[in-house]
Amino acid sequence: MSAEDPTLTTDGSKTLGSKKLGVVATGVIGGGWAVRALSRGWDVVAWDPAPDAEAKLRDYIERAWPSVVELGLFEGADPSRVTFVDTPQEVAEAADWIQTSAPENEAIKIDLLTKVAAAAPQETVIASSSSGLLPSRLQADLRFPERFVIGHPFNPVYLLPLVEIVPGELTSIETVDRARAHYDDLVMHPLVVRKEIEGYISDRLQEALWREILHMVNEGVATTEELDDAIAYGPGLRWAGMGTNLTFHLAGGQGGMRHMLAQFGPALKLPWTKLEAPELTDTLIDDMATGCEAQADGRSIDELERLRDDYVIAVMKALEPIGLGAGEIQARREARIASAS
Ligand SMILES: NC(=O)c1ccc[n+]([C@@H]2O[C@H](COP(=O)([O-])OP(=O)(O)OC[C@H]3O[C@@H](n4cnc5c(N)ncnc54)[C@H](O)[C@@H]3O)[C@@H](O)[C@H]2O)c1
Incomplete structure (x- = not known):
């Protein structure tokens, strides 16, 4: 050993x-x-x-x-x-x-x-x-x-x-x-994770979003594709480099996060988000699954995995010269490989 x-x-x-x-x-x-x-x-x-x-x-x-x-x-x-x-x-x-x-x-x-x-x-x-x-x-x-x-x-x-x-x-x-x-x-x-909690940190965040997705599909507010577009064309692009907090700090203009909280604090108190997941009825499960199958558009799981890997790699490499998020890890990988050879 x-x-x-x-x-x-x-x-x-x-x-x-x-x-x-x-x-x-x-x-x-x-x-x-x-x-x-x-x-x-x-x-x-x-x-x-x-x-x-x-x-x-x-x-x-x-x-x-x-x-x-x-x-x-x-x-x-x-x-x-x-x-x-x-x-x-x-x-x-x-x-x-x-x-x-x-x-x-x-x-x-x-x-x-x-x-x-x-x-x-x-x-x-x-x-x-x-x-x-x-x-x-x-x-x-x-x-x-x-x-x-x-x-x-x-x-x-x-x-x-x-x-x-x-x-x-x-x-x-x-x-x-x-x-x-x-x-x-x-x-x-x-x-x-400093404090032992169920779901740890990242899955708590992901599940909060997923629960809202389930509610919106359940209530006919949006399809799975529309909900994915709502992330992929907007917040998702920001999250890869800066996460939620630093992104919102910038959304507050020169006033940063303090201004954001002053501006959106009242809305945060409104029940926009539901916290508890809806009942997973057969209809809801069908709506979620058929929605995703329609988005897959005939592509197999293997093909979609290849597509996912390609864009994740492209994002990591794009972030590398900027030194943000996963780009910093990619730079580290390349430096270590170079120093070992
Ligand atoms: N899938 C994800 O996105 C993800 C992400 C992070 C962590 N995890 C966690 O990783 C773990 C595995 O998840 P997964 O997605 O790889 O599941 P999986 O179903 O793909 O794989 C589970 C494997 O465990 C084997 N298995 C079944 N019974 C077993 C037993 N009694 N003893 C030992 N092995 C047994 C199965 O043969 C199978 O190969 C879970 O704790 C899950 O929460 C999953």
Whole structure:
């Protein structure tokens, strides 16, 4: 097992050397972790209970590989550096870092984490990709719970740099530091969530928007396509570089955020937004699904994924010379690849 120096963090050039990433459960997110690690020049050891999981993972890696080639590969990057094993315990024994991505169900996750923690050496960090479960509940009965942490990524994991690090009550400071260094080494943007809350930070924001979408479709206010246009042609372009707060600071003119709050404060008190999701009736589910299928316009999920990857890469590269958001991460990736070669 390679040694890891937790003191190494973001510096624009240093990296931590080669590692073996343990990927437990290889669905959409586990597969994404595998591709990110392989493109970083690491090995991957993986397990998933589905009978056709290995073939699916290899297919996933093949489909995603052109995207990471476009972003830039590290020395040693090789899509075939994957070993698929028969049990989660074998992953736990072989890996330098374990990233678990089982279905979002507390009982399933605890059962799996218990097996992994029983087999993993004490110094191996065990991370969960959960989108919103409380880490304190997941880690409570694990062996060496102090080395457990949430590392919540965003799909596609091999492109999007954000990862939320959420420590539980028993997670050690050392584990949080190691998580920062680990995800930084994977050329990500680690965001430590200070306070353990369900849904963490980013999904709370995304879900707030999604709930309003469901209400507006339910009430016949707009179609799924119109609601997507309402983001893609406007706020979405601003969000990629500046997020909501800095964007609104500018929308307030010279008065900045103070003026924005004075101007729109009264409207914020009006019940424009509903907070609670509407009932997911069959009609609403149909309206959402058929709306998205119409937007897909005959294109398969594979084709749409390719399109999504292409524009995400284009946005990251466009932001690079401006040094904003994900552009700064892309610059870091290129600097590290150059300094290593
Ligand atoms: N899809 C997303 O956009 C997204 C984003 C961030 C985080 N997550 C989180 O990542 C995790 C995985 O989500 P996903 O989208 O990859 O789901 P998925 O359905 O694509 O993959 C889940 C995988 O888990 C395997 N599995 C099923 N039962 C299992 C068990 N008992 N033990 C171990 N593995 C089992 C399945 O075979 C499958 O390969 C969830 O916690 C989810 O909340 C998802």
